[in-house]
Amino acid sequence: MPAFHRMGGLRKHGYKLEDVREWRRAEHEARRASGYDEFFRAHGLCVDCGGEGRLVTGVRWRDSDGVERAEAGSVAALVERHNLENSVNWLNDTSKWGYLYETCGVCEGTGKSKGP
Numbered sequence: 870m871p872a873f874h875r876m877g878g879l880r881k882h883g884y885k886l887e888d889v890r891e892w893r894r895a896e897h898e899a900r901r902a903s904g905y906d907e908f909f910r911a912h913g914l915c916v917d918c919g920g921e922g923r924l925v926t927g928v929r930w931r932d933s934d935g936v937e938r939a940e941a942g943s944v945a946a947l948v949e950r951h952n953l954e955n956s957v958n959w960l961n962d963t964s965k966w967g968y969l970y971e972t973c974g975v976c977e978g979t980g981k982s983k984g985p
């Protein structure tokens with residue numbers, strides 16, 4: 870999962886991007902594993918959802934007839950397939966399209982890892 874997807878989860882738990890950078894640099898210098906997953910594990914956050922407590926499962930949008938639709942799947946593929954960057958398909962004037970979420974089954978929505 871790309872890092873930007875995880876920023877919401879990090880913020881939710883009070884971490885900033887600089888915290889992650891700093892931690893990763895220190896771990897790297899200590900020759901320990903310094904990936905994003907390691908940061909989440911080391912700080913007791915759920916790796917599966919990035920601390921967000923929910924997972925993106927698809928997108929929702931309004932079609933050209935004004936009917937709100939939703940479909941699960943890869944966000945990038947859905948945006949392309951349904952031409953969601955075209956303003957006729959936007960939810961409203963300010964919101965283009967939205968994500969569909971489901972509660973993370975690993976942490977049951979807490980965003981925290983269960984184990985030690």
Ligand SMILES: [Zn+2]
Binds near residue numbers: 918977
């Ligand atoms: Zn989770």
